Amino acid sequence: MNAAAIAVDALRVRRGGKPVLPGVSLEVRRGVVTGLLGPSGSGKTTLMRAIVGVQIVEAGTVNVLGLPAGAPELRRRVGYVTQAPSVYGDLTVRENLRYFARILDVPTAQIEHTIAVVDLERQADQVVHTLSGGERSRVSLATALLGEPDLLVLDEPTVGLDPVLRRDLWATFHRLAAEGATLLVSSHVMDEAARCDELLLMRDGRIVAAAPPAAILEQTGAGDLESAFLALAEAH
Amino acid sequence: MTPRITLATAARVLLQLRRDRRTLWLVFVVPPVLLALFRYVFDGQDAVFDRIGGPLVGLFPFISMFLVTSIAMLRERTTGTLERLMSLPLAKADLLAGYALAFGLVAALQATITSTVAFGLLGLDSAGPVWLVIGLAVANALLGMALGLFLSAFATTEFQAVQFMPAIVIPQILLGGLLTPREQMAEPLQWLSDVLPLTYAYEALAHATQDGSLDADLAVNVAVVAAYVLVALALGAATLRRRTA
Numbered sequence: 001m002n003a004a005a006i007a008v009d010a011l012r013v014r015r016g017g018k019p020v021l022p023g024v025s026l027e028v029r030r031g032v033v034t035g036l037l038g039p040s041g042s043g044k045t046t047l048m049r050a051i052v053g054v055q056i057v058e059a060g061t062v063n064v065l066g067l068p069a070g071a072p073e074l075r076r077r078v079g080y081v082t083q084a085p086s087v088y089g090d091l092t093v094r095e096n097l098r099y100f101a102r103i104l105d106v107p108t109a110q111i112e113h114t115i116a117v118v119d120l121e122r123q124a125d126q127v128v129h130t131l132s133g134g135e136r137s138r139v140s141l142a143t144a145l146l147g148e149p150d151l152l153v154l155d156e157p158t159v160g161l162d163p164v165l166r167r168d169l170w171a172t173f174h175r176l177a178a179e180g181a182t183l184l185v186s187s188h189v190m191d192e193a194a195r196c197d198e199l200l201l202m203r204d205g206r207i208v209a210a211a212p213p214a215a216i217l218e219q220t221g222a223g224d225l226e227s228a229f230l231a232l233a234e235a236h
Numbered sequence: 237m238t239p240r241i242t243l244a245t246a247a248r249v250l251l252q253l254r255r256d257r258r259t260l261w262l263v264f265v266v267p268p269v270l271l272a273l274f275r276y277v278f279d280g281q282d283a284v285f286d287r288i289g290g291p292l293v294g295l296f297p298f299i300s301m302f303l304v305t306s307i308a309m310l311r312e313r314t315t316g317t318l319e320r321l322m323s324l325p326l327a328k329a330d331l332l333a334g335y336a337l338a339f340g341l342v343a344a345l346q347a348t349i350t351s352t353v354a355f356g357l358l359g360l361d362s363a364g365p366v367w368l369v370i371g372l373a374v375a376n377a378l379l380g381m382a383l384g385l386f387l388s389a390f391a392t393t394e395f396q397a398v399q400f401m402p403a404i405v406i407p408q409i410l411l412g413g414l415l416t417p418r419e420q421m422a423e424p425l426q427w428l429s430d431v432l433p434l435t436y437a438y439e440a441l442a443h444a445t446q447d448g449s450l451d452a453d454l455a456v457n458v459a460v461v462a463a464y465v466l467v468a469l470a471l472g473a474a475t476l477r478r479r480t481a
Contacts, residue, residue, distance in 0.1 A: 015481060016481075052323055053323070053478070053479065054319055054322065054323055054478065054479055054480065055479060055480070055481075056479045056480060056481050070478065070479065072325075075323060075324055075325040076324075076325050078323070080320070080323055082316050082319070082320070084315075084316055085316075086315060086316030086317050086319065086320045087317065087320075088248070088252060088315075088317060089315070090252050090255045090256065091248070091251060091252060091255070095248075095251060099244055099245075099247075099248045100324070102240060102241065102244035103241050103244060103321075103324050103325065103326050104324065104325065105240065127255070143320070
């Protein structure tokens with residue numbers, strides 16, 4: 001069995017006629033939080049979509065938990081949160097979660113537990129479109145957490161969140177990883193990079209570095225990850 | 237396909253509709269009000285109202301459900317909920333059957349209200365039983381739903397989706413025999429009329445309200461409508477993609 005949770009090999013993806021991923025290869029370790037860092041437009045979302053199996057790919061292979069990405073067996077084991085919250089705006093938080101819980105066949109108690117994890121107890125019976133942007137993205141995150149998936153793919157989950165909540169969510173990510181889950185979390189802000197166990201730095205559809213934050217600092221001799229990324233980007 | 241997921245989907249769609257009180261009022265109140273309008277516009281021409289009124293009871297659900305489904309599906313596509321559903325252990329048939337169940341129920345209620353007003357208050361006569369008219373109305377609602385679902389794939393905005401209604405529905409009403417008997421149309425128009433599903437829906441309704449016998453004629457028309465529903469659902473299912481560009 002493959003030790004890596006995700007193995008991407010020579011992946012090529014075109015979107016709108018343009019090559020977004022010109023041939024990317026990478027591995028993501030099991031049971032840790034891996035950060036996918038890079039500027040907006042560097043191909044993070046496309047890579048994540050390919051890993052989840054919703055992206056039409058041109059060439060290359062993507063293996064997830066030992067199966068080809070998008071395999072029906074993975075639909076229960078992979079949780080995906082898109083950048084824009086994808087939940088029903090005209091239902092309440094609890095109604096949204098109840099629907100997705102019934103699709104995943106998870107017990108009702110799990111709904112209340114998940115609402116608590118994303119700190120939405122007070123808003124649980126509020127209709128989603130009346131919530132703030134940050135609250136809405138937490139509803140979206142909650143639906144992905146419901147089934148306690150083995151792999152969580154989170155596209156910029158902490159954008160626009162209150163710093164306290166952001167810290168708590170990162171603690172949740174690490175707790176899930178400690179319990180055995182694998183997390184791939186994208187971000188375009190470098191201060192989140194330090195919170196990850198492993199980093200994948202991406203630029204123009206290519207991985208420019210893949211290592212733990214400390215190793216990247218050491219390798220570049222930079223004082224912080226922002227300057228390390230700059231040094232790596234210019235070297236490539 | 238999993239009954240648990242199909243039922244959960246139907247319940248979710250109904251819950252969304254229940255939140256939207258104004259749409260529900262429009263779906264349930266507009267058809268009887270329009271029929272009342274027809275009744276008084278054709279005041280003194282009972283034969284005309286009897287000929288058009290009965291079929292209209294069954295055609296309103298087609299129009300309502302076409303509109304409601306095309307907008308609802310377009311929203312599922314544009315808000316990313318469809319992509320989320322497609323990445324979950326949900327079969328496409330669960331989604332389609334869930335929608336069919338929910339909108340079939342709404343259509344049954346709509347047709348019951350419209351029939352009660354039409355046959356009870358407006359003095360409309362039907363040769364066949366009222367339950368047959370309601371049953372045909374539900375079949376037409378499913379036809380509207382299936383077509384709306386399929387066509388929603390070709391709309392990128394709600395403006396476009398709404399414009400599909402006159403484009404798809406009005407030609408079928410004009411050619412279906414409701415306004416002019418099909419035999420009086422030019423031959424090319426009859427050919428066109430022959431391939432449109434609403435022609436058969438209208439024939440079934442006209443048969444139910446004017447003849448009323450449960451014979452082979454009725455069965456053939458109902459079977460054609462059912463076949464169109466299945467074809468449109470299959471085409472609709474083909475537009476639900478697990479992978480997109």
